[in-house]
Amino acid sequence: MKSITSRENPVFKELKLLATSSQARRKAARTLLDGVHLCQVYLDQVGLPTLCVVGEDSLAQQEVLAIVERCEAARVQCLVFPQPMYQMLSQVEHGVGLLFVVDTPRAEMPGRLSRSAVLLDNLQDPGNLGSILRSAAAAGIEYIFCSKGTAFAWSPKVLRAGMGAHFSLHIFENVDLQKLIDTAAIPVLATSSHAEHRIYDVDLSGSVAWLFGHEGQGVAEELLAAASRRVSIPHLGPVESLNVAASAAVCFFEQVRQKTAH
Structure with missing residues (x-):
């Protein structure tokens, strides 16, 4: 020493x-x-x-x-x-x-989306990013794709918020999400408060890719347009929307509920 x-x-x-x-x-x-x-x-x-x-x-x-x-x-x-x-x-x-x-681990980029994944578009807050990674790992989702504007996944703040989740994930940064969505072999779901379908009414028993965006601006319009479906998270209180990390956790564990029910 x-x-x-x-x-x-x-x-x-x-x-x-x-x-x-x-x-x-x-x-x-x-x-x-x-x-x-x-x-x-x-x-x-x-x-x-x-x-x-x-x-x-x-x-x-x-x-x-x-x-x-x-x-x-x-x-x-x-x-x-x-x-x-x-x-x-x-x-x-x-x-x-x-x-x-x-x-910093370097993962090999897959050719196309074929397994459950999380796509993050311009997510800014390290705490939110770390929390999403932690929830994804707990839900058995292994693949994380971050756009160029998303916070650095391996920063100390994100690592602390992730509580070790990073080490069971394949994390890709500076990803062209548009290209990834366009070539995806699985449905890409984006949350929206104005969507017609609730996450509880959508079949999540198979692999899906979850798309989340900037804390204030949400997902870019062109990515929303490319998503397979927009889904909503119903809530009863007088709040416009959930925090992005909370939204992600609700989505992931509804998928877990459906997978374990089947």
């Missing part, structure tokens, strides 16, 4: 750039996993990180120490920073004090 105490250290500077710049994360094809839960899930489901980073105050915590020792035993480089320096890398206030640096 190596201790670094200078802010001028090149490794620290590189880590700080990864922690604060989405452009740097994309360019390096690496990201940061912040916290014990994400690091533990990564070890259990994916494998070893590129680098293990810990705040010196956190070494007294048994759950942190156990992960650090596991990394050291596998010859993963482990770095210890004084707490003020560590806090410059973490976006979690009062966090546990453990970070992994990992390579």
